[in-house]
Amino acid sequence: MKSYIDSFLEIIYPEKNTCFICETHDEAIGDKYICPDCKKKIKKLLPPLCAKCSKPMDYNSINNLCRECYNNKRYFEMCKAPYAYDGLIKKAIYIYKYYNKPYFYKFFGSCLVNYMKRNNYTNFDYIAAVPLHFSKMRKRGYNQSELLARNISQKLSIPYVDALKRSKKTLKQSEQNKEERRKNLNDAFTVKSPAKIITNKSILLVDDIYTTGATVNECSKTLIRYGAGRVFVITIAR
Ligand SMILES: [Zn+2]
Ligand SMILES: [Zn+2]
Incomplete structure (x- = not known):
């Protein structure tokens, strides 16, 4: 049966046993979505990592925190991610967002769910997603983070909450320096009503x-x- 997301977006999938990333045909793929060659090229985040944001660390840290987390207020408890934002994963995320391939959520969703189970990172009241501004949503047709969040929610039976809304259009983050990014994002988000549902709850933000x-x-x-x-936060890569 088609899932809610699939019917909603009328997603067309690659043929069975076709690698999502390199599109070669390989009987070994089965329900894994990617071929063994691509799988080998994915770089996992390996410890030692910052206790707050999972940044790989190669120097002596203060309280297990990276410099950024030590010097800046973090409103989240921690952010975890299975992969390094590099090489094949970087390419795959780019394809997911900009090549109209919403079905990639299946691959990333299963990676994240497996990782969360392995790391006991599953104890949350709700799952929410970082929202897109509606103009971007209209252009892309889907919010890649929401598809992931809904997939994780379904697989782990933790309710999804449509909690956040982007209240102003922000400039492209990658074209700005750190200070500009911070200013640009100031009051960029708001909570959709009713906010009561999230009161005192623990939320996993995707x-x-x-x-x-x-x-x-x-x-x-x-x-x-x-x-x-x-x-709490989870991302595919960092
Ligand atoms: Zn492949
Ligand atoms: Zn950190």
Whole structure:
């Protein structure tokens, strides 16, 4: 049976045993979505990692925190990610977002669910997603983070909550420096009513990538301001 997301977006999938990433045919793919060659090329995030944002660390840290987390207020408890934002995963996320391939959520969703189970990172009241501004949503047709969040929600039986809304159009984050990013995101998000549902709840916030953390931090700040208890974050890569 088609899932809610599939029927809603009328997603067309690649043929069975076709690798989502390199599109070669390989009987070994089965229900894994990608071929063994691509799988080998994916770089996992390996410890030691920052206790807050999972940044790989190669120097002596203070309280197990990276410099950014030590010096800046983080409104989320922690951010976890299975992969390094590099090479094949970077390419796959790019394809997912910009090549009209919403079905990639199946592959990334299963990666995230497996990772969350392995790391006991599953104890949340709700799952929410970083929202897209409606103009971007209209252009792309789907919010890649929402598809992931809904998939994780369904697989782990944790309710999805459509909690956040982007209240202003922000400039492209990648074209700005750190200070500009922070300013650009100031009050960029708001909580959709009714906010009562999230009061004192623990929320897992889903995004595709973590770069400076400015976006998930601003979303976490908004959720906390509207009464959420604690916010945790997961991204595909960082
Ligand atoms: Zn492949
Ligand atoms: Zn950190």
